[in-house]
Amino acid sequence: MQDTTDFEAKRDIADIAVERYKQGRLTRRGFIAAMGALGILPALGTKATAQAKEIIVVNWGGTAKDVLQEVICDTYTAETGIPVIVDGSGPSAGKIRAMVESGAVVWDLCDSGAGSAIILEQQGITQPIDYSIVDKSKVLEGTAYNNGVGNYVYSYVLATNPKLLGGAVPQSWEDVWNVKDFPGMRTFRKSVRGQLESATMARGVPLNEVYEALGTEDGIKAAIAKFRELRENIIVWGSGSDSQNLFLQEEVAIGNIWSTRAHLLKDQMETGSFNVSFNGGVIAPGIWVVPKGNPAGTEETMKLIAHAQKPELQVKWLEMIGSGPINPEAAALVPAELAPWNPSSPENLATQILYNDEWYAKNQIAAEELYVDALIN
């Protein structure tokens, strides 16, 4: 049955409750009551603990919820007898924090991002990952934090429609900016995330120097200028489904989109009319975090993380919704026809850079303003 819960709205109401609680406009009692009413915390009065010997994993809902349940959680239950339940209500950093601060933790394992993981660690909200149970070598380099560890990856990739381009397919971001040889509309995200990197590479900056170049104001301005130059050929996408639609309706011939959407498009578009290149892609990890004082206990949760690292499960995950394996060992098990679509295959990894959360924490807001200006002004 389709789950029709409006996670977006719930998430939003919860975030508002958190804000008000932080501002002191809502008492702790009122806050816990509100969270209870939203089904995020158990109702007021009952002791806020999950049933013993049960692990609650939280992600962002949708198909990903079912896939996570089937691929990781049910297999863990089959092996150990411990029930694992996926809750798709969206573990935003604010909500995790509210839960820990209110002392009513019901979540054990949360699918977060690197940015949130770093902030939560600084605020002392999350537990250190026990690397004697979780294998550090089974995640991509750079995705093992003290209080968070990679769970899967997705990339910003160069997607093309060779049919619309008359067979000439851009191979690099430099080609994407070459409107003469590759005419047609392009789509980029309505945010600088994963996009300024492309523009910087189009300037001829080598892959490993991209964030270095973007580290200076001139570097940012130069990347923005590239968008200004291309803007007559740009349609922006706001949500993942926007980007998918633009390709499906043949509105765009080229785009910088999420590899997970590309994974869907490859099955929806006619053969020969969709192609993806990871050349100059930006790879971003999802990060597991464990809230302090989680009901199932540290050790049990760490064991579940370790279970999720198994290469064969990671491959299954890729097959089902296109999330790339975080475990480098998994690449060898990926079926040959899927390998080109795997963001973390050795071939694809070699041509990508890791999304730099620190850069975004420092520069994103200022860059967004310039980006909008370049597109409309």
Added chain:
Amino acid sequence: MPRMNEKVSYWMLVVPALAIMVIFYIVPVLGIWKIAFTEPETGLTNFVAMAGSNAVKTSFVITFRVAAITTIGCLFLGYIVAYAISNYSSRLTPLMVALVILPFWVSVLIRSFSWIVLLGRSGIVNDALKGAGLIESPLRLMHNELGVLIAMIHVMLPFAILPMLTNMRGISGAYVLAARSLGAGEWTAFRQVYFPQTMPGVMSGALLVFVLSLGFFVTPALLGGGRVLMISEYITYQIQEFLNWGLGSALSVGLLVATALVLLIAARFVNLRAALLERK
């Protein structure tokens, strides 16, 4: 005493609507004004940021340009429709009025999506033109200002037609007949006798369309391809993407003030009071 009674009943009639306006409109608007001046800090920070931002300036220019062109387009097309409906009696008149009102039954969202189906690169219009051999490669009809304008004129058209229609239906045909019998040509009679009488309808239609267009969100967001960023979309962007309530509120204050300014300037050239309120 009857005078007193009249006053009382006047207020009894006005108070419910006034109360609703104050509670659900004026108070929240003041709340927004407060946020604009107090978050993240008290003072003019948000307005300084707004004035210093090129993106904001451009967005304002786009907003007013789109609203102005939409208004002109709606008035032109709407005048013809209203004129035809009110001056040519025909059995089709009820049907024509129904066709003007019908779009109100369909949500703006659906109408905007329909335009995507029509104007897309492989949409109905492009496919038809290509099939007829008129064009070789598809025209860019949307994801730009043209697409936004086409859809907005369509959405706003009834708002222009209805006031003009009401106005024209109240104009007696005797004036034009009198002018004609005194020797005026058809065109002169229209220009000097009929047209001035329709001005109240034209002005209220213009104001309605213009002000509604300034705050329009759905259509530009769907058909603009992200590059026709009107202020209301920019406000959404600030608040949803960056939780920047301060700047978002400041932008809405800016839009309100700018709209008021335009009305003031318009009032210098057109007697708005006469155009909107006076009945002839």
